[in-house]
Amino acid sequence: MIWDYAEANPFANSSGNLIRMADLVAEVLEQSCSNGPVIGSCTQFDSTASIANEPAIICTDPPYYDNIGYADLSDFFYVWLRKSLVTIYPELFATLLVPKKQELIASPFRSNGSKSDAAAFFEAGFTKAFLRIRSSQDQMYPLTVFYAFKQEEAEEGDTGDQQVSTGWETMLEGLLRADFQVTATWPSRSERPGRSVAVGTNALASSIVLACRPRPEPAPITTRKDFLASLKKELPNALRNLQKGNIAPVDLAQAAIGPGMAVFSRYKKVLETDGSPMRVRTALALINQGLDEVLSEQESEFDPDTRWALAWFEQHQFDEGLYGEAELLATAKALSIAGLAEAGILHSRAGKVRLLRRDELPEDWDPTSDNRLTVWEVTQHLIRRLDKHGETDAGKLKARIGGMAEIARDLAYRLYTLCERKGWAEEAGYYNSLVVAWPSLSSVPELFQ
Template sequence: MAVPKAEELVATPYRHGTKEKAEAFFLEGMTAAMRGLAAQAHNAFPVTIYYAFKQSESEEEGGTASTGWETFLDSVIRAGFGISGTLPMRTELENRMRGTASNALASSIVLACRPRPADAPTATRREFLAALKAELPAALRHLQKGNIAPVDLAQAAIGPGMAVFTRYARVLDAEGKPLTVREALSLINATLDEVLAEQEGDFDADSRWALAWFDQYGFTEGEFGVAETLSKAKNTSVAGLAEAGILEARRGKVRLKPPAELPAEWDPAADPRLTAWEMVHHLIRALESGGEAAAAALVAKLRAKAEVARELAYRLYVIAERKKRAADALSYNALVQSWSEITRLSRDSAPAARDLFAAAEG
């Protein structure tokens, strides 16, 4: 016996005539369902909602948008919930038969929600942006300290961003119109990009030059003149960058050295011009050639400096992912994902390393 289809809560245009009617049906039905949840929610406990969505559904100006995800968030907010967290979970394999060359489910998200107070205030777009810029940097640092994978960082950062958006009953633009969920997500993502860019101030001049060059050229060649001009803006020089071991310059061309070309015998303690860029890529070289134990041996030598390398790996992942350099993005993501184990191994090996050093001294 066939399952009844008319009431099934899916946005399928062929059942409703048009895409717009299908989305309206989904939004209305999901809002009613969420209102039922909100009515039963207790203020002492969060409500967690597990939602699986497609990776991308449509190309919009400024990037790809997931209409289903935005519509779902809209229904949750309309129902009277405030969203305090979005926790990404990679539950679907892209290489499974259904997922190959299709737009099947790619990710799942757990939303942490609480009923929004009845007396929630109204805010202007400017007030919302000011709150975002004040609160998102601390939230981002908290996520990074928790060692969340770079591939999940943007989605996880939506949580604290939406927490700001949904603390208000409405956010009004300059014309007095309420901001849509899509507009709020756009502002959250833009603020996230700004915060990540501001973290570049923690890096040395050589690494800031390498970041700008990597953004434009990756590990491919570029003109020497362009590299020299950029070096003046970053308060360094191409000759100094070559001396630091970051790049190769010859015959009027400049190229960043990929991890596989870096020397295996590198010792950070003996490097007179140590840079965050070198640390990240030597760690990737060690991880890819010798596993977590080899990377841990380097972290033990770097000590506290290693945290700057992890911070840079987040920034490099964002650039590689935006530029669609999948292999590079995979390397930066793998380094951060392995960080907890690498640091654990480095701590475990530190006493043994000190004993060996003391024996050699004696």
């Protein structure tokens, strides 16, 4: 990430002007103190050194691995603040630039170019901080941790490369080494859609809140086989509840970490087949694998035409492929290319086959008169209406589709995950947008009753 700083005119009418900023602060104070003065204090602590002298209720939003170097960013402002405030706060502004050595961030630049050393520094700092938190946390209440981190790396596993999040791995390693266990999780819509990092990208919309308590002693030890059995038993219901709560597809992978780690963290150790303790990195890869399996199992709800389209899309997206390959796939699902063309989902010509693009779908399509209605077709038409005509028009179409619309939402989750893994960010954005807009689409019929 390259930092730059654009300074706005403080007396202009644009966002960030001086009057608007003062108004925002005043509004907060007015609302906060409307029922009389609020007594409290604000104190800065180094969480690796001390937290509180008496039991405290702790809620933390910890550093995000290597996302932002706040110490470096602060130099943009520090040098000017120091000029005017060094005589008033000499201890705070004792250095020429912001101190950077103790910042908890996985920066190879500060670790002689070594990624592994940077990760080790970050993890050690987390462990130390969580140990301090554990000693200060009021045992009557859980520790709550807000976290959101999307970056993933390939992890070679038993079934090929699997995706794991380095930021989540190191944060959780520190949490578990301090003998915490995850007891509950839920997504919190904490990220503003208009922030710069979200413009033109599938950026996370939610943070995941982890409720953690000290792991009881003695905690059980289990095997990889039993851990996978528990994961297979508990993860599907947890993910289905997240989907029912309309979690955005872009957030689903990190939301799955919560219930998955709730299983993993209840054990003191999970032993691999060779007797060694399972790493958090491996557990995260298995949780991601479990998410894929759950979404794949939902394909049983789809009609055969949709299952064919999904398999073809995975290989070709909306590009052309060979007729023979398409026919072979269709035959395996007891379908025909002619029938799929009749269903309105593909185009076949001169030995080539491709899925119809959304801009090729008929504008006057009526689901009530479609003799071969498919979940694939429903999903693509809903996205087209939403993209071209907005939520009201898409909501009216959803109402006419009936019960199949809910299955179309499941397909949108599946397609988003597939596109994200394939690196098809633009296409993934359409499926994410459909799920995010779902509550609004569902309320449209009520507005016209």
